[in-house]
Amino acid sequence: MGQIDETKDGRQSDRTVADWQEMHDSKREALEEFNQAKFGMFIHWGLYSIPGGVWKGLKMEDGGVGPAVAEWIMCRRAIPRAEYAELAKGFNPVGFDADAWASIAADAGMRYMALTSKHHDGFALFQSEASSYNVVDGTPFKRDIVHELHKACPRHDVRFGVYYSHSRDWTDGGDCGDRDKTELVEGLRSIATNHWDPSPVSFQDYLRTKALPQVEELARRYPDLFLMWFDTPGYITEADSFRFYRLLYEHAPQTLANSRISANHVARNLGDYQSAGDNHVPEPDEIRSAYWETCGTMNNSWGYKSYDQDWKSPLETLSWLVDVVSRGGNYLLNVGPTAEGVIPPECVAILREVGAWLKINGEAIYGTRAWKVFREGPTSLSRKGTGDREKMGFAVSFTPEDIWFTEKEGRIYAITLASPGNQKVVIRSLKDSPVRSVRMLGTDRPVDWEMTPDGLRVRFHDAPASPYGYALEVRLG
Numbered sequence: 001m002g003q004i005d006e007t008k009d010g011r012q013s014d015r016t017v018a019d020w021q022e023m024h025d026s027k028r029e030a031l032e033e034f035n036q037a038k039f040g041m042f043i044h045w046g047l048y049s050i051p052g053g054v055w056k057g058l059k060m061e062d063g064g065v066g067p068a069v070a071e072w073i074m075c076r077r078a079i080p081r082a083e084y085a086e087l088a089k090g091f092n093p094v095g096f097d098a099d100a101w102a103s104i105a106a107d108a109g110m111r112y113m114a115l116t117s118k119h120h121d122g123f124a125l126f127q128s129e130a131s132s133y134n135v136v137d138g139t140p141f142k143r144d145i146v147h148e149l150h151k152a153c154p155r156h157d158v159r160f161g162v163y164y165s166h167s168r169d170w171t172d173g174g175d176c177g178d179r180d181k182t183e184l185v186e187g188l189r190s191i192a193t194n195h196w197d198p199s200p201v202s203f204q205d206y207l208r209t210k211a212l213p214q215v216e217e218l219a220r221r222y223p224d225l226f227l228m229w230f231d232t233p234g235y236i237t238e239a240d241s242f243r244f245y246r247l248l249y250e251h252a253p254q255t256l257a258n259s260r261i262s263a264n265h266v267a268r269n270l271g272d273y274q275s276a277g278d279n280h281v282p283e284p285d286e287i288r289s290a291y292w293e294t295c296g297t298m299n300n301s302w303g304y305k306s307y308d309q310d311w312k313s314p315l316e317t318l319s320w321l322v323d324v325v326s327r328g329g330n331y332l333l334n335v336g337p338t339a340e341g342v343i344p345p346e347c348v349a350i351l352r353e354v355g356a357w358l359k360i361n362g363e364a365i366y367g368t369r370a371w372k373v374f375r376e377g378p379t380s381l382s383r384k385g386t387g388d389r390e391k392m393g394f395a396v397s398f399t400p401e402d403i404w405f406t407e408k409e410g411r412i413y414a415i416t417l418a419s420p421g422n423q424k425v426v427i428r429s430l431k432d433s434p435v436r437s438v439r440m441l442g443t444d445r446p447v448d449w450e451m452t453p454d455g456l457r458v459r460f461h462d463a464p465a466s467p468y469g470y471a472l473e474v475r476l477g
């Protein structure tokens with residue numbers, strides 16, 4: 001690959017953009033597999049799982065800078081680096097079982113996984129030559145968690161990927177470039193970087209001595225990574241982002257990079273697919289790629305938060321999945337294991353019900369694309385971020401007339417999350433469509449259907465197999 005040409009202000013020259021395009025274009029198959037997968041497990045786990053959102057009696061909501069999600073405790077409580085690092089001496093998750101986690105994901109119908117290999121606190125869940133601040137060299141646990149999950153996932157038909165916080169590192173990232181990058185990016189305010197106790201290094205030195213070497217370690221050891229999920233790019237320049245992209249490509253040419261590899265202010269995004277906002281279902285004008293993903297929490301925190309029991313019910317979780325997939329995206333749903341290495345049982349129970357629904361209706365989800373209509377029906381949904389859901393809670397129920405649509409190989413799927421009490425429904429968006437056949441997924445029993453001036457009217461002989469509605473396969477022509 002070509003040398004990186006860098007203009008004065010850190011923007012890429014045309015040559016590197018052409019290099020990027022060539023590398024990105026070679027990932028067509030990997031992107032198709034990404035679209036096939038549709039549903040993944042995000043895992044936020046690290047030293048922050050020990051305090052679980054409470055530090056010296058103060059909760060995340062008791063003031064501080066940054067979001068109130070539990071993995072931000074070092075920032076919210078402005079914990080000095082040395083004091084926070086003491087947590088590593090007590091990190092001994094004896095309950096951790098990689099096969100159990102991969103099995104929970106598989107039973108939920110999740111086809112891939114993304115584990116926080118290093119989050120904003122700078123602590124790595126893998127052995128690293130670039131930094132001894134990691135689970136193997138720095139804790140009594142001594143086991144390489146990334147390595148164990150990388151081995152376990154294929155045993156359960158789950159593709160394995162990692163999250164890596166490449167720009168923000170509150171232990172080794174200095175002020176994450178707050179000082180020496182601001183002049184390059186006018187108006188970019190401080191992004192909750194480490195102002196309270198920054199390490200005495202420049203952002204460029206951090207990138208050169210820790211972030212780039214660790215990304216290279218991960219890509220070199222695990223060239224079959226499904227994806228590398230970069231996050232909070234902050235001030236990073238196009239040239240810096242290209243360094244990460246090219247390094248990943250050199251060792252793992254089919255590993256997908258998400259769009260947060262690039263900062264929002266740069267002209268060209270170097271992600272292979274687009275990450276939508278957290279717990280955000282994008283409107284059509286927000287979708288910039290044929291391949292995109294919304295990540296979501298099961299309560300209101302990514303990292304384990306001991307006092308947040310506001311779990312998404314199976315119904316709400318399914319509504320997020322079908323809402324995202326009906327718009328053509330993937331849904332990456334997060335679990336925050338405890339310090340002992342246990343995925344909260346409430347999450348496991350919810351995921352098991354989601355998996356049961358997917359066993360019946362997965363054909364309407366996996367490998368589908370958006371149809372010309374995302375959904376019809378009377379219920380309105382607002383999915384505009386983690387805080388939005390926390391504020392709103394989730395009270396909505398769905399009617400049999402709330403119908404989401406997906407499409408695959410010319411077949412249209414009509415999905416509803418409520419069983420039709422009177423055993424019939426009219427699908428208005430199929431009005432005037434040349435319907436040839438209608439089949440309910442999960443049963444061989446026929447459904448009666450007819451075209452009416454209002455749309456496709458369907459009458460069922462049996463109640464759906466799932467308590468959370470059903471899906472119809474509609475063939476046209």
Ligand code: GLC
Pocket residue numbers: 044069071072231232278295302
């Ligand atoms: C935000 C948070 C981070 C979390 C991520 C998940 O970027 O800063 O803690 O990992 O959302 O998308």
